[in-house]
Every structure is written in structure tokens, then in C-alpha cells.
Amino acid sequence: MKIFFIGIGGIAMGNLAYMLKSIGHEVSGSDLNLYPPMSDKLKEWGFEPKSGFQKENVHGYDLVIVGNSISRGNPELEEVLNSGMEYMSLPQAISHFFLKKKKVIVVAGTHGKTTTTFLIYHILKEAGLSPGLFVGGIQKDGHPGFNLGEGEYFVIEGDEYDSAFFDKSSKFLHYRPYYLLLTSLDFDHADIFPNIDAIKTMFKRLLNLVPSNGKVFYWQGSENLREICHDYQLSPIEAYRINTQDSIFKIEDGSICLQNGERFYSGLMGEHNLLNTEVALRLCQTILPGETNLVRYASNFPGVKRRQEIRFQSNDTIFVEDFAHHPVAILETIKAVRFSFSGFKVISLFEPRSATSHRSVFQEEFAKCFSGSDACLITEVFNVNKVPQEMRLNVPKLIETIPQYSRTKAIYCESPQDLLEKLQNLISEYSHEKIIVLGMSNGAFGGIYPEIDEILKNRKRV
Structure with missing residues (x-):
């Protein structure tokens, strides 16, 4: 054809x-x-x-x-x-050419889709099942976001964004879920969804597609997911959390352990990624109930590019790049970095670029989500003419509001280049400290990351 x-x-x-x-x-x-x-x-x-x-x-x-x-x-x-x-x-097209007669594993949710999809694919591949894959990212080892696969399973990232000019329903409604994983549900994509109820409607329609011999997994910590899954009875359904009697993981004295007390090591940072690993392993245990190496496969997962990707690291200076652009994701990413690198000053960089983050819909939430940082530098919204001023995130006002919720030093930057200059000044102020710079954007951040790499490589701690 x-x-x-x-x-x-x-x-x-x-x-x-x-x-x-x-x-x-x-x-x-x-x-x-x-x-x-x-x-x-x-x-x-x-x-x-x-x-x-x-x-x-x-x-x-x-x-x-x-x-x-x-x-x-x-x-x-x-x-x-x-x-x-x-x-x-x-x-x-994906459904027509690649998903027929497959047991499709759909990973949906506002946060964690890409990492969880790749993680499930990695575990099943290591177990010898040769799954198919389609996901919007690249693994840190260079594996692209697709694989034809020869086995019966196909793992796909279930995007809630619309499909095409003629089909304004979510992409994931085309993906024929056999297993459905729901990681989270928050308001997002303000350019196409008027409110959270519109997104819930799409997720309810997705739930309705799971066959009776399939299975649904959802994060019990999400109020919105609990609501839409409350009376669901069309297929087996399982809620998951960590630190419960039936969970795979628990946190003891700051360490991540299995239920038998064995320490779990992972390259993924943060409680949100522990939840992603929890549901990935629960699914894989359902598929391979007799496989004893699933946890080992999960522990050697290389991670995903632009998701907590360490670009540079020395004894006293670290640079991490992340895709976070939603207040919830920013909050969790900062928490993860602070937990993983105790004793470091955290400097967060943020570019409001996505269709939702450059709107005022999260004006107050953004003021609160940087509380885990010692300092944050935030640029003016990307492409300021994309939305009217009255609907746009007011970054100067945001900078003024952040100190009302935390002791974080907030700095306004007119552009990525302005941020670069102000970051150098801030690094000089922290010359006696160990620092971690966390860059967050769903785009290129003005192409300044390579320059930050060089600045941090040449940093001399006094």
C-alpha cells in the first residue's frame, strides 16, 4: 500500500x-x-x-x-x-495496522505515562515476551519509542489529547485496551478541555472498552480516579498504592524495600516513580505469575530521556533535565531530586511552554509547587501571543506570590538567555554550597542546556 x-x-x-x-x-x-x-x-x-x-x-x-x-x-x-x-x-492507523489480535496494554493518566509504558515494555522484553511498543519518548540507552514486537502483547502510551481535525476524542479510545493502567488524573490540556469533567468523560469511555477478561489497574491516591472507577464492574479492577500490606514496595527509614525487607535499587527517583514501578510490576505479575525475576528486570531499567535525566554530575554539582510542566509533576520532581540528593541546594528552572502551563488556569498552583526549591528561575511564557493577555499566566505576579507559600527565592527572567545570566549570578551566590540545577520544560528551553552544562562543568566550589 x-x-x-x-x-x-x-x-x-x-x-x-x-x-x-x-x-x-x-x-x-x-x-x-x-x-x-x-x-x-x-x-x-x-x-x-x-x-x-x-x-x-x-x-x-x-x-x-x-x-x-x-x-x-x-x-x-x-x-x-x-x-x-x-x-x-x-x-x-496504529490500531488498524498494529493492534488487531494483540493483547494491548494501555498506560493512561496525566502523569507517568511515558516512563511506565517504557518500564512495562522493558520488563516484558527482559522476560522474553517480545512485546510491541509505541510511546512518545526515547530510553536513556537510545531505544526509540517503538518496536514491532513478535509476541502477543503490545504496550502503548494512552494519550488523552485529541486525535485529528475530524476526531476530537482522545487518542487512547482507538487503542483496544486489554489491560488498562490509570496512573493519575488531573486537569490538563486547557486548549482542548474546558474542565476536569470533560477529561473524566474521556477516561470513562476508555474504561468502557476493557473486555471482561481484561483487567484495570488504577492509583488509589487519585480522587478523580477513585470517582470514575468507584462503580466499575465490567472487568476485574485493582487499586494500587505503596506502603500498604498488599503493595510490592514500602518505604522504611528513607529506603525503598520489598515486603520481605530486601532493599530495592532503581535509577528512577521519587515516590511518583515508585508508584509507576509498583503498577508495572503488578501488571507483569498478572501476565507472568510464575516469573521470579521481575523485580530484577525493573531495577535495571535505564530510564527515559528528559525524565530526571542527569546531564552532568560531580561531587558537588549536578544538572538534571526533566519534562515536568504541570504543577503536580513539578512538585513531585523537585521532591524526588531533594530526596535523592540530600545536602544539595536545589535551583529549579522552569519554562511555561505547554498549552496549559502558559495559561492562567494554574496561577495559584504554580505559586505553591516550587516550595521544595531553595531558588527558582522562571521565564516569561513561551510564545506570549499564543493566548490573550487576560488568559495568560502572569509570571511577574507568580514570582511575587511564591514567597507567600515558601522560603524559595523566586527570580523572574524575560527569556531563556536572561535566565542563563541570572543563573550564573545565583551560582556565584552559592559558591560554598553543593548545588543541583533542575531544568523543567516540555520544549527546548531556548537551547540553553548545553551552555548550562559548560557553566556547571567549570564551576569551582569555594
């Missing part, structure tokens, strides 16, 4: 294009702008994408995959509609 991708430059779209090419389809695509790393990957995989959108590009293809950033008025999309060509969204 000849398949064309409108918007091939996105990570998920590019990965799917390569998967389809790998099973024998003739695949091409286009995009307005192509950037590394996907531009490099597409070249490596033998693609030569069209630059820009021209209606002639789609001629002669059997199927068109439409990215969710593509809207009416796009010349290629208009040609597809006018000529009656067959088209699909990305989640439809």
Missing part, C-alpha cells in the same frame, strides 16, 4: 511512518518545517519528505495519515477531502 503522511515531522508520526515502511508499505510524507532529531531520523530511515504542503503531493496514494496538528485549509488535506481519498488519524 502507498501511504502518505501529512505532518511527518512529528516524533509519533515519524515513528509510525518507519513502522509502516518496516512491514512493507511504500511511505512518504510532508511537513512545513523539519527539525532534529526527527529530521535526522527520517533521513537515516531513507525518507525524503516534501518541504511544505502542496496538493500535488498526495496524488497517487492509497491512504493518507493526517497529523493532529493539521487543520482545514491545509492544501494537502483539502485535496484529500475533495478527491475522496481514504484518510486516517495517527491513532486510527
